[in-house]
Each structure stands twice: as C-alpha cells, then as structure tokens.
Amino acid sequence: MLLVLLINILIVGAGYGLVAMGFALMSSVSPFFNMTLGSIIAFGAYGVYGLTNICSLSPIAAIPTAVLFCAVMAVLLEKFIYTPLQSKGASPMVLLVASLGIYTIFEALIHLCFGPQYQILGGTLGQNINLGIFSMPKVQFITIVADFAVFGLVNFLLYHTFFGKTVRAVNANAKLADIIGLNNNKIILIVSALSGLILGLSGVLTGFDTGLEPTMGFNLLFKGIIAAIIGGSGSMLGPFLGAFFLAAAENIGVMLWASEWRDLVAFIIFILFLMFRPQGIFVKKEK
Amino acid sequence: MKKLILILSCVLALGACKDEKAPKASAKPVVKIGVIYPMSGDASFLGEAAKNAVNIFFEEFNKKLHKFDYQVIFEDNQNKLAKQATLAQKLINIDKADVLVTVMSNFGAVVSPMAEQNKVMHVAIATDPAVAQGKYNVICSSNPAGEADFLYEQLIKHGAKHIDVVVMNATGSQTMFDFFKKKAEQEKGLKIGQVYHVNPDEKDFRLMLHKIKENQPDYILAFLFAPTIDVFMKQYKDGGLTIPVTGVETFTYLRNKTLSEGMWYVDAAPPTDEYVKKYQIKTGSDTTDYAEYMDFVMQVITFGYEGAKTKDKEKVISFIESQSNQMLTAVGKITTEPDGVLNGQPVLKKIINAEPVVIEE
Numbered sequence: 001m002l003l004v005l006l007i008n009i010l011i012v013g014a015g016y017g018l019v020a021m022g023f024a025l026m027s028s029v030s031p032f033f034n035m036t037l038g039s040i041i042a043f044g045a046y047g048v049y050g051l052t053n054i055c056s057l058s059p060i061a062a063i064p065t066a067v068l069f070c071a072v073m074a075v076l077l078e079k080f081i082y083t084p085l086q087s088k089g090a091s092p093m094v095l096l097v098a099s100l101g102i103y104t105i106f107e108a109l110i111h112l113c114f115g116p117q118y119q120i121l122g123g124t125l126g127q128n129i130n131l132g133i134f135s136m137p138k139v140q141f142i143t144i145v146a147d148f149a150v151f152g153l154v155n156f157l158l159y160h161t162f163f164g165k166t167v168r169a170v171n172a173n174a175k176l177a178d179i180i181g182l183n184n185n186k187i188i189l190i191v192s193a194l195s196g197l198i199l200g201l202s203g204v205l206t207g208f209d210t211g212l213e214p215t216m217g218f219n220l221l222f223k224g225i226i227a228a229i230i231g232g233s234g235s236m237l238g239p240f241l242g243a244f245f246l247a248a249a250e251n252i253g254v255m256l257w258a259s260e261w262r263d264l265v266a267f268i269i270f271i272l273f274l275m276f277r278p279q280g281i282f283v284k285k286e287k
Numbered sequence: 288m289k290k291l292i293l294i295l296s297c298v299l300a301l302g303a304c305k306d307e308k309a310p311k312a313s314a315k316p317v318v319k320i321g322v323i324y325p326m327s328g329d330a331s332f333l334g335e336a337a338k339n340a341v342n343i344f345f346e347e348f349n350k351k352l353h354k355f356d357y358q359v360i361f362e363d364n365q366n367k368l369a370k371q372a373t374l375a376q377k378l379i380n381i382d383k384a385d386v387l388v389t390v391m392s393n394f395g396a397v398v399s400p401m402a403e404q405n406k407v408m409h410v411a412i413a414t415d416p417a418v419a420q421g422k423y424n425v426i427c428s429s430n431p432a433g434e435a436d437f438l439y440e441q442l443i444k445h446g447a448k449h450i451d452v453v454v455m456n457a458t459g460s461q462t463m464f465d466f467f468k469k470k471a472e473q474e475k476g477l478k479i480g481q482v483y484h485v486n487p488d489e490k491d492f493r494l495m496l497h498k499i500k501e502n503q504p505d506y507i508l509a510f511l512f513a514p515t516i517d518v519f520m521k522q523y524k525d526g527g528l529t530i531p532v533t534g535v536e537t538f539t540y541l542r543n544k545t546l547s548e549g550m551w552y553v554d555a556a557p558p559t560d561e562y563v564k565k566y567q568i569k570t571g572s573d574t575t576d577y578a579e580y581m582d583f584v585m586q587v588i589t590f591g592y593e594g595a596k597t598k599d600k601e602k603v604i605s606f607i608e609s610q611s612n613q614m615l616t617a618v619g620k621i622t623t624e625p626d627g628v629l630n631g632q633p634v635l636k637k638i639i640n641a642e643p644v645v646i647e648e
Contacts (some may be wrong), residue, residue: 004497012491116331118514120543128525137525175585210490210518219488254494260456260484262491 011140015248019224020239022198029191032092032214035099038217039106044070044203046210071193078192110214116274118213119242125208151240197227226270232280321378322388326363332576339570340581355513355519371397379405395460399424408600412580415462419628427584429555430630433467434535437633438553450477451504492522507532515538520546533593544641556618556631579617
C-alpha cells in the first residue's frame, strides 16, 4: 500500500507541478492571478483531441502542434490583452477580472466546438508499461519525466543563462529593468510562450490520463496555484516541491479517510499557509 | 422628408399585410410548462435530448384534437443546484408556469417544496420518492426500489457474496444505494464490505481501487454518473483490476463502453424500439440520451390536462394518479404507485461489443 501511495503522490504531484511551474513562471513577469492560464491548459488537451479526431492527425504530430498553439495563445493574450491593460495602469484586481472574463469566453468556445461532454484521448499513451516492481500507464510515467525535465530546464534557463538573468531582473523590479535598457515586453512575451508550452503540455498529459472536459483547466490551475503558494514563489523549486507536498497531503487524506475529503484537505492546507506562512515552504530568504 | 414619409408608408403597409396574414390567436386555454434542464455544462446532452423530445412529442400531439394549447419554456440550470431555485421562482412568478419539469433527484428536491407552496404542478424525472411528496409533485421514474431489488436478485444469481460499493455524493446515487442497502439488510444474503463516497468531480480513484483490489470483493457496485464513471472505469482498467463492476444505470452514460465490455448492469426502463426509430429519424442521433423520459413526462402532462378537462392542478394530478396505470409510453407500460410515483420497468443489460444489450426484462 505504501508503494502505491508513493507512486500516486509522484503521479499527482507531477501533474500539479507542471501547472504550478507554468503559473509561477508567468506570474514572475506578469504578477497577477491569470485565470486564462486555465484555458491554455484546456487548449492543450482539446487541441490534441481536435487534431486527432477531426483532422485525423497522428498523436505524434498533434501533441507538439497543440502545445505550440498553447504557446502562441499565451503570447497573443499577453500582447493584446494584458500588456495593454497593464500599460493603462490596470490594477491586479482588474487584470484578474479580465482574465476571468476571457476564461469564461474560452470555456464557452470549447463547449461550442467540442461539446460539454467528457472525452477521452485514446492511443498508445494509455497502455501500461512495466517498471519492474510495478506498472503504470505510459502517460503517467511521461508526466513524471516531463515534470522533472521541465523543472531542470526552467531552472537552467533562469539561473545559468543571460535570458534567465533578464527574467529575474524584470521579476525583481520591472521599472528598473526598463531603465537599464532591458526590453521588458519582449522578455514577458518569451516567458508567456514558455509558460504556454508548459501548461499546454500539462493539459495534453492530463487529457490522456484522466480525460478532458471544458472546465478541466480551471480545476487544474487552482491546484497548481495552491501548490505554488505552498511551495513559495521566487524560484522553481517552490512550485515543484509544493506540488508534491500538496499531492502527499491529499493522498494521505484519501488513504486515511475517503476520496471525498481530497479537496477539503487541499484547501485547509492552502488557508493554513496563507495565514501562517504566506511566503511558502521553500522560499529563498532575502539576503 | 419625402423619403421619410415613403419609408414610413412602406413600413406601415408591410405591417398591415403582416397583420392580415398573422394567424388568429388560439381560443384554447394555454398550459405553460416550464422545463428546468441542464442546457449547458457537463450534462447539457440531457438538455439537448429533452428539447428534441419536446419537439418530436408536440409535432405529433398538435396533429390530434386537443383542448389545451401547450407552451414549453426551457430554462438552463447549467447542471448547477444553486441556479435551480432562482429559475423555478422565475417560472412560477414571472412566466406563470402551470407545470414545472425537472430532472435528477437533487434538482427535483429543490423545486418540490416550492411547487407545494405555490400550488404549481411539478413533474420530476427522479429516483428519490421524497421528491414526489405532497399534493402537487409527481415523479416519472424508473422505479428505484424495483431497480435496487432487481440488482440484488441478479447479484445473488451471479453468485456474489461480498461486495464493495462506490457511491457518488448525489441524491440519486445515494437514494439508489439506500434502497439497495435496505434490501441487502432484509435478505442477509450479501455482505456489503467497504463503502466509498466520492464527489461528482472526482478524478483520482487509484488509491481507492487499490484498496478494493486488496479487499477482493466479488463485485464492485458503482453508483456513479457521467463523467465520474468514465474516469473510474479508465483507472479501473489502468489498474489492471478484474473484479466485475455493476450497479444501476452504471454504464448508461459511459462514453467509452469498451471499458466495461462483458459486464452486466441494471438499467432504467429503456426506450421502446418504436421511439428509438422515431428519434433517430427526427434527429439523426443513435442514442436517445433519456429523451424518452421527457416524452413520458409530456405524455403524462397532456394526458392529465386533456383527461381532466380543466386547469385545476389538483384535479389534473388526481386524474393522472387514478388513470395513468398501464399507460403505454416511450419507456413501455408504466405502473402507478400512490403519492404520484409513475414507474417504468427495469431491465438487465450487458455490454456486448461496446453496446448495451438487454439480456433480461
């Protein structure tokens, strides 16, 4: 039972981790609760669904196309909605409301195009792979690998490249970054594209694992935000480990009581963190 | 100015022409039927099917002689309980609906006391008999007690001795399980092991399925609806479980029926072949998505009003309760129980080649 519990924490945590990292990356340069990121997740899943079922593309071609589409959508939203709003001095609350409005429009569009029903992405990703002492569906294994790979890549990008330095500069003080000659808008758009890629990938993997429905993005994003807050922003380590912490708490709750308490456990932890450690567990202390 | 006068004259002339051609208002009294259904959201397929059913029903009904005209007003609850009371209030107070139609027990339970209070007839497609309590509430259902008894008998027949149960936190699922539990406690031939309660939006059953695998019951009873059943069955397959799953209406809404290949379950009274054919011709759809129950409801309402020959709701309901037994509907012959419960008869189905096939009636 312990092994099953650990594996489930790993699977669920990896899923939350991708969303948490995508969210944390985006909010590092565009600091507000961007609910449209939920739509980006759903676009990933529905993109693959549309490309495989309607355009008859193979999953190998459909997955990167859908993920790229998510990156493009994230860039377009940032460029044409949020950057203009921010430049007009919109407060984070106005941006949050705007993002909720756009999320609602996108959810309705998904309804219109694909119907409200629950759908399943088929293909070989659902097949089990044997890993010696246990087996799991390929898609879950890929989710775990993707989570660690994205963590490694984003960390490398942020802390070992010049681009990473500029992102951190915009995160620390956007005005100062602008004064010293950094092209903030360009940096924000590149980060949006990266965030869109990660969230799109997360949507695709979730679609293959637990299926897709128009509201899937919002539910996932909410868990991702909780994980990012628990872990703490400032680095990718916080959201990455926060996701596993959240998954562990939820799954232990399910094991001890029942699955109906899963969300209750998550939200109690969320409230406790907001009250007693709003900076998160793994936040780097300011020197 | 001349142009303006010319345009105005044309508009007036057109208006006059339109008036002449407009049909004269019907002299028949109008019965307003307010239907509160999920027209959007994750259960909107029910709403779409219900709308089709209403259109098909009145297309035929209007060809016959009738004493009342029926006006149907659809309201979308988006499958959200919070919207139900507001929509019912709107239909009662603003639209002055004579009849309210709801689907699913938890949604019907919201409207049931309101119907009593406002003396409005309420016809619910629901399993919980509590929804039918009072003078003004009627249920058109698939007989939950009968289905639970039938499921129990089938489990015994299939050699089950020990079962684990997964119940969704929704009135309909809970009511069905309560009926089943009562039957199992009375008969004492079956041990109910672990009972797992899940939320309707649950997406992770892996740990629960592992617990079930360790318990090794003879059957898993799943009182789950779409889309929860889809996720449950997918993870059941992913987890390599072989313990058969069954229940009441378990696989009715399962999208990928290959996941339950070879499994049997008790289903609500299915649509008659005649109705399926008619629905297919009119809509082009292979599945009726419970449209037959909306047809059943419309038949009961029109039967009541036309038979009672009055708009007095108490007389209409009394007529339905006394005269509708053995009525032939889109779900076959129905039986009428006291307190406004009209039932179709459950059947046993098996998933063969990804299609539900009736194997016992």
